[in-house]
Each structure stands twice: as structure tokens, then as C-alpha cells.
Amino acid sequence: MPKINVTSEYRKGQINLGEVWKAGYPSEKETAYTPFIDNGDFEIYSRKLELICFEARQILSKMGTTQMLQSGDVIVGIYTAAGDLSCAVVGTHLHVVCAQIIIKYIISKYQDEPSVGIKDGDLFFVNEALLGGVHNPDILMIMPIFHDGELIAWTAVAVHEGDTGSIDPGGMTPRARTRYDEGLHISPIKVGENFRLKKDIVDFLENSVRNPRQMTIDLKARATSCMRVRKRILEEVVETKGNHFFIGLLRKNIDVAAEAARNKIASLNDGTYRTVIFLDIGIPKSLLKITVTVYKKGDEITFDFNGTSPENREGPWNTFAHGIIAGSAVYLFQYFLFNLPNCSGSMVPFKYVIPEGTLINASEDAAVSVGIITVGHVVFYGIHHAMSKMLFSSPYRELACAGWVIPAPPWLYGGLDQWGFPTAGLCADQLNATGLGGRPDMDGPDAAGFNFCPSGIFPDAEFQELQLPFLYLFRNRYMSDNHGFGKYRGGSGVMFAVSPHNVDSLFFASAQGGQKIPCNSGLFGGYATITPPGIQITASNLRTLLANSDEGIPYDVHELLGEKRIEGHYTLESLMRLFRQINSGDLFLMPSPGGASYGDVLERDPELVMADLRKNITTPWVAQNVYKVVYDPVTLRVDREATDRARRAERENRRKRGKPYHEFVKEWSQRKPPEEILTLYGSWPNP
């Protein structure tokens, strides 16, 4: 292979990402050894590998400092000698797809390259999104595992880092227009050799970012995790059961998962299932369209994304095709494949059609740092709903749920911290308190977490205030009506307000669409979730109110906006907010929205509506106007008969006001949105 750089290799198709993200064919050794793994040993030792990863993940989370690492958005994985993922413990399933592409790249490029080579004790560092990561803040460390001089496996850890040396703090700036605005793009390099980090490379990395201390601490956390996995595999598996057993075990994990995934798919009804989603994004805003069509036949599923808006250069919300495959893994492992191992075998029966030139198969120099969390979220949601429509009529009906909230907005910060050290990053708060979608049997859980990392932690407020120069004005109340309304409502989320504290000011930004049109309609007649704006209050008198322990300090967003007890300049705007200076005493608000809902609002148990009123999750306006519940406003006692009457009347109203399909389409198809909101859309209505 000629020595050219990653972007030109990608452009020329020399990095073939088409199939490398899924398990390759077994090697001769694997084929020979796998049949000799007995089922008892398989149970015990595949679990043991998971526990080894789990321990390493704990080490990583306890040692590291970046927000996403502390909240658990990581992967620790064990890969075959060829780079196929056999076992992983994850916070976010995105990385189930990612690291193996990079390992395969390292093998093909450097194994026989005399100036590099792959040796025992090497630690590779990589954050090049073109090679398989979803965006460059995701920094991976990858270590080969040797036994008696033979390469028998790999281990990798991935964590989202706080800064990449991009044009704005945090590595995910809404200002980026090409990859060259997004900071470091490091193709695999050895950050460590002979089981030690190399000082010159660590210095180089420290020197390239805004938060050098964090970079080094987190590098050490990654290296420790990799070495711990290697040590335990060698001591507790390879040396006790033999090299051949371990190689066979890794492959059997993959083969068993692939067979199980095929069996699950075969039990579903053949057919075509589709979701069409619109995202409003940009400065100025434009509509984008994403179409997800799921074809199911026999024991295979194809995800086809034809009908998606073209790539654009107005911001960093494009993704690479492998990012979309990674996004599908997030849905699959949370729902349909929830009981299968996090390994490449589980994804063998899935195929992808991701048209070139679209937002989701962007060219090599596109800005993509915000893509996975904007457009990628939307794709993830589209897959979720299309799959739910398939799963309802299957043995997995309980998995036919409405989606998580879309969008969960990234919130970025930068500046000097309360000790005078530079700090930058992506906050974990608002991502990890969103609501889950309604289910066929119950409401979505409230403040459930982050759709990319359901096991993630909503960081403790006091701990956040200790490590960051923040003061939370409010953060711990559900925001009423910020979920989808339905038979089973979406889980509620929260909205919180933060002020820079013990510093003069900080720089804040957020990067999300979804204020003009909801990205997630509900499922089976349920309504969509809220479309929350970005809010800030500058020139405020908050510090005076706090100094006086003022009784009128608001504790949620309805109090804040409804009563305006804080004086100042209020701004309500898009969540696509460029970096701005927020002074101590001013407020920057971020939403953590609720989930989409399931089923017709008129089928919701009125007592559940009353329970939500008591908890301030629902407002009386919604109880009366949307759910059509008649109740005593003081005692919240439901008048069953009057409620039945009101709901019967509403059903009659629907039958009267609804138009037959063809009559409706005749008028509807004459209409079109204003041209100025279709600038990035592609051709109307089908890009």
C-alpha cells in the first residue's frame, strides 16, 4: 500500500469500511479450536471475559476525569487476533462497531511495516473518525495481547475526551465546517511501548489540547485498563486453560451470537417498516430529512437510508457511514438484541444501504463532530420506531416501545476553572437525565438516562460543583409536560439552569436541532415529546437574590419564565448556540427532555393522569385538553362518568373532523413549506 494519508486512502476507497465492522471468517486456528470448547466451559469463561472487562471499566471510570468517562460512556472490549469484537462491557454501544475497524487498519497497515510493527507492550492511540470512531473527541487506546510471541487477541478502550484542540473548546463546536476545524485527527500511533506511556508522545498530546492535565490523566486511565485486561486474560484464562482454548473461546462467542441473532430475526414477520424524520438545524435553520426503511426477510434485516438529505457544509452535523452503523448498534443492543453479547457476531445478519453524498455518508473532509448526536440520534430513533413496528407482532412485543427523547443536546464549556486551570469539555448532566419512551405496558421511566449510554450516570450535583466552576440554580425537578402524551407517556426529563461560580465567566455552547419540528413522533398514536429551546439570562440580579436568600428564587423553568422573578435580559433561541461568554450570576439553561409516548391519549388511565398532576409531571391544561379527564381540581378525584362522556365525545369529534384519505391527500399535496427553510433539504419532498 503506498504511503498516503488517511483522508486520501478513504477517498480512494483503500480503507474499505464496507464489511470490516462485522465479524470476518474464522481463521484456520479458530476453526480448529472452537469445536473443543465444551458448553460448561463456554458459559464460565465467556462470563469471565465479561467480568474482566467490567473490572477494567470500573478502573477507567474511577481513574479518569472527563465528564463522559465519569458518567460511563466507555467501552472495554476484547478482540480476536484478526480484530473482531468477541466480548465487551459498554456504556455506549456505538463502540461495539468502532474499535474493530481501527484494529483491522492497524493490522493491515503496520504489522509488516518494519518502522512500526506490532509488539508486546504496545499501546496505540487513535482518534481519527474516518477510521471508525464516530467523532474525534472519542479517543481509543488499543493494545495487542501476545502469548509465547504469538498475537492472540487485542483489547481496546474508548472514551469521549474533553477537548481535541478544535477551533472552540470541547471538540464539538457548532462552528466547524470541515474536519480541519475540529482539532486532532490522529491515525494510530504508539503512545506507549514496553508497557509504558512514551513521554514525548504524551507531551505532544498535552500540548495539542486546552486541558492538558485531563488528557494525561485519562491516557493513564486508558493504559491501566488495557494492561489490566491483558494481565487477567493471560493469568486467568490463557495460562490456566491454554492458548488454544482462549482463541477458540473468542471465536465461539462470535459464532454463537451470530446464530442467536439469526434465530431472533427469523421469528419476526417479513415485511417493510419505515420511519421518516425531520430535523431542523443550523444557523439559519433548515429542515433536513432522514428516511429509515427496514427490510426484513428470513433471517436477515437490511437498514436502507435512501431518501435522506444531502451532505452539507453549513455545520458539523454530517456523519460517516460507519457512524450510522454504530448508531444502529445502540438501538439493537438496548432493545432487540438486549440478551445477546456485545460482540461483532450479534450484528452479522444486518445489512446497510447508506447512500453516498448524503448527510449520513459524508465525504472525508466533512465536519462530523456533532453529527452522531444530531443526525445520528435521529437515525437511531428512526431505526427504533421502525423496529418497534416490527416487534409488536412478534414474541418480543414488550420491546415495541416508543423512542428515547430526540434530541438530547450536547452542552459544551470552556474557560478557566475555580483554581485557575484551563478546562473544557462536554457536560454529562443534560444527556443523562432524559426520559425513555412509553412502552406497551407502562410509562417510560422518568429521567432514565442517555440514549447512547443507558447505564450512564446523571452526575451528582455537588460533585459537579466541586470539579467544575458551576452553580446549579435548579436541576432536580421534573419539567412538567416535557414528555410525549399518550396511553403510556414518555418518561419525564428535567431542565436545569447553571451559573458560572467562583470564576468571572465561562464560555458555553450547545449544539442541537429540534426546536421547530419534533424529531420523534410517538408510537401507535402517541404524541411526540417537547421541542425545547435554548434559554439564557444575562445582566441578571441573581447574585443579589442569592446574597439576600430571596424567597422568590425560582426552582424550575415554569417559575423562571412564568413569573420572571429574576431580572435580566432573557433570550429564547435555537439550541444550536455558538460559544458565548456567560458571566458569574448569569444563567445558561439546558433541557434534558422526556421520551416519546405510546398509544392514544384517550386510553390513558385517568388515575395515572392524576398521579402525574400530583408530581407536577403533567399540567392541568394537558389533563383537561389532551387527556380529556374530568376531575375535581382541589381533591384531584376523577369523575369517571364525565370522563367517559368527554372521551366518547372526542372520539365522535375525530370521526366528524377526519377526512377520507384521498380527499385529505388531494388538498394536502398542494402545499409546501416556505423555500427558505428548505435550503439544506435537497429536492422536495424526496431528497
Added chain:
Amino acid sequence: MKVRITEYLDINLQTKKWCCNRCGYEIFDAGENYKKGCLIYERDPREVHNTVLPESEFNFAPDPDWCRLIEIYCPGCGTMVEVEYLPPGHPLTEDIVIDLEQLLKKYEKYEEYKKHEKRGGRMV
């Protein structure tokens, strides 16, 4: 025999029709988009999604110039079987196309199995 396909829609395997799961109303041919047999209603999304500061351009509710709420009802009982949030004029989505042939085969086998084994299976 009716097979339940969604919360509100069944397919009748004998008549090959989409039917309402709540009232039994025969909606449309099962080989076609069920929405063709439903009642469709377009509304301002703010009738359902309440605004917090109505005077602001960004007010927590979808913008009616960008987004219309499309409700899809069973003509028999008025149950809302599906909703869509679409920009004005965008075609409705054909969201479910069942492979009827496979479905029929699958349940033929299922029925035979039930008769043969003399034990009831779960209706799916």
C-alpha cells in the same frame, strides 16, 4: 383468524384486510397502506403541545409553519391509530408493509400445529 400487527391494527387472515383491534372495523386491504382506509386530520401542533411563552418564536412547542400534526383515526371508533409530524404537504408515510404470503404460511403452520398438539398457543 386475526393477527395483531400493532397496538390498534389487526390483519384478518381470511379476508386479508386491516381491521381495527378495538372495534373490528374493516379498514383496508392488508396488502396496501392501512392509512388509505383511515380518517386523516391535520391540526396546529400547538393545540396539543402547549407553549410556555406564546409570544416567543421559540416557545417549547413545534412551529406551525414548519410542522403540522397529522392524526390518523379508525373510522369505526375514532381511535387514534397513528400520528405523524410532517412539514406542510409532505406525503404521509407508508410505515408498515407486511409480507402477506409469509404471514399466511406462518399461521397455517401455527394452526396445524395447534390442532395436532391439542394445546393452545399464545395468540401473537
